[in-house]
Amino acid sequence: MTTFKVVVTGRLPEAVLGELAAAGTLWTPPDGGPLSPEELRAAVPGANAIVSMLHDRIDGAVADAAGPGLRVVANVAVGYDNLDVPALRERGVTATNTPGVLTDATADLAMGLLLSVSRRLGEGERLIRSGRPWRFALDFMLGSQVGGKLLGVVGLGEIGRAVARRARAFGMSVAYTGRRRAAPEVERELDASYLPMPDLLAASDVLTLHCPLTPATRHLIDAAALAAMKPTAYLVNTSRGPVVDEAALVEALKSGVIAGAGLDVFEDEPRVHPGLLDLDNVVLVPHLGSATTETRTAMARLAADNVRAVLSGAPPLTPITG
Ligand code: GLV
Ligand code: GLV
Numbered sequence: 001m002t003t004f005k006v007v008v009t010g011r012l013p014e015a016v017l018g019e020l021a022a023a024g025t026l027w028t029p030p031d032g033g034p035l036s037p038e039e040l041r042a043a044v045p046g047a048n049a050i051v052s053m054l055h056d057r058i059d060g061a062v063a064d065a066a067g068p069g070l071r072v073v074a075n076v077a078v079g080y081d082n083l084d085v086p087a088l089r090e091r092g093v094t095a096t097n098t099p100g101v102l103t104d105a106t107a108d109l110a111m112g113l114l115l116s117v118s119r120r121l122g123e124g125e126r127l128i129r130s131g132r133p134w135r136f137a138l139d140f141m142l143g144s145q146v147g148g149k150l151l152g153v154v155g156l157g158e159i160g161r162a163v164a165r166r167a168r169a170f171g172m173s174v175a176y177t178g179r180r181r182a183a184p185e186v187e188r189e190l191d192a193s194y195l196p197m198p199d200l201l202a203a204s205d206v207l208t209l210h211c212p213l214t215p216a217t218r219h220l221i222d223a224a225a226l227a228a229m230k231p232t233a234y235l236v237n238t239s240r241g242p243v244v245d246e247a248a249l250v251e252a253l254k255s256g257v258i259a260g261a262g263l264d265v266f267e268d269e270p271r272v273h274p275g276l277l278d279l280d281n282v283v284l285v286p287h288l289g290s291a292t293t294e295t296r297t298a299m300a301r302l303a304a305d306n307v308r309a310v311l312s313g314a315p316p317l318t319p320i321t322g
Contacts, residue, residue: 004048004311005069009035009056010076016300023308024048041065048072049307054079055269060087072310074303075320077290078102078159079240081213085320095320096306099158101298102290107162109289110238113262114151114167114206116283117234119143123280144205144232144259147171152204154220155211155239156182156192163208164190175200178211201228206236213240223248226257234260238289241266250275253282264289 004024010033012020020026027043029035033053035043040056044066052058054077063070072094075083080097088095116122120143127134127141134140151167153160153176161182164174174192176182177200182192195203197220207229211217221235222245229235235258237244246267252258253276260281266272269287276282290299306316 005046006049006051006307006311007043007047007066008051009033009040009043010053012051012076012300012304013297016297016304019301020051020304020307023304023311044070049074049311051076051303051307052082053077054082057082058088059084060091063088063091063093072096072307072316074306076299076303078106079212080320081240083320085322094310094316096303096310096316096318097320098299098302099318101302102295103158103162105292105295106159106238106289107166109264109285109291110159110163110208110210110236110262111166111170113236113238113264113283113285114146114208114234117236117260117262117281118146118206120280122283126280144234146206149173149205150175150203152176152195152200152207153192154178154197154200154207154209156186157210159238160208160210161186161190163210164192167206172206175203197225198228201225202230204233205230206234208236209239209243211239211243213242218242219245221245221249223251226252229258231256231259233258234262236262238264241269246273246276249273250279253279 006020006024007027034055044050044062047066048069048071050073052073052075058073070093073083073088074096076098078097078099083095085095120141124141147170149172151172151174153164156176156178174190175195176192177195177197181194220243226248250273253261262283264285265287276284309316
């Protein structure tokens with residue numbers, strides 16, 4: 001029997017590692033990762049499968065370092081901007097991601113950020129922990145109601161739709177933009193209207209980003225886009241940091257161009273623009289969109305199942321086809 005080499009670049013739940021070990025010999029980072037590009041390059045020679053984390057850049061050079069035995073790269077994330085999919089395809093390597101299993105967790109977090117920034121939860125927490133005196137007063141720390149407001153969704157894919165459903169339960173109405181219009185039954189279910197980007201920017205009370213990071217969406221939210229938003233509007237980003245020009249966002253938040261932002265992702269993770277740290281009207285969390293025990297286990301298991309399928313000659317469960 002052939003023994004496959006499976007390189008796992010980060011920590012996976014023990015149970016899932018056990019399942020993967022049935023597929024081949026595992027290599028895992030001695031310190032749990034993350035791997036530097038050099039460490040990654042050093043780990044992959046002879047690999048038949050790579051289970052990658054979202055900050056590992058897996059391109060043609062990494063595939064070449066792995067050698068001709070490499071068959072599958074299973075990204076433990078739905079986003080796959082870290083993979084050079086065409087370069088992998090050229091080398092006969094299947095790439096997979098983890099759609100579906102993280103939809104609800106990520107949508108929950110987007111809703112959490114939306115409520116946190118509009119109701120000033122981070123600011124309130126900081127106030128209490130600071131020990132500074134406070135008292136209930138009718139005009140104390142007023143936020144903004146979400147019910148009756150318009151949620152603008154950029155990218156009405158699975159996660160965007162899940163956020164829209166939640167927002168509707170909070171009394172919000174929904175508009176969206178995207179590369180193409182959603183199916184009529186999706187528009188009907190969410191009572192969602194399609195708007196071109198400029199109109200969505202101008203109309204939204206909360207703009208939430210659910211597009212993949214591609215050359216077309218890099219800095220989609222730049223100074224001009226922010227200037228087109230309402231001064232009372234909030235921006236929520238649980239997609240990828242570089243979709244937003246972070247320096248422009250700092251300026252917009254400082255000068256009241258928009259009212260606030262809730263950010264789960266950053267342009268140069270784990271670095272966070274220092275200008276954001278000084279602002280009270282931004283809620284910052286460290287890339288937690290899919291971070292529930294249930295969801296992370298399901299993501300790891302799906303990646304492992306993709307590896308096992310491809311190594312056994314079966315079709316992958318969730319191939320990246322784009
Ligand atoms: C997380 O950011 C993911 O793409 O799964
Ligand atoms: C607020 O705490 C209220 O009771 O209205």
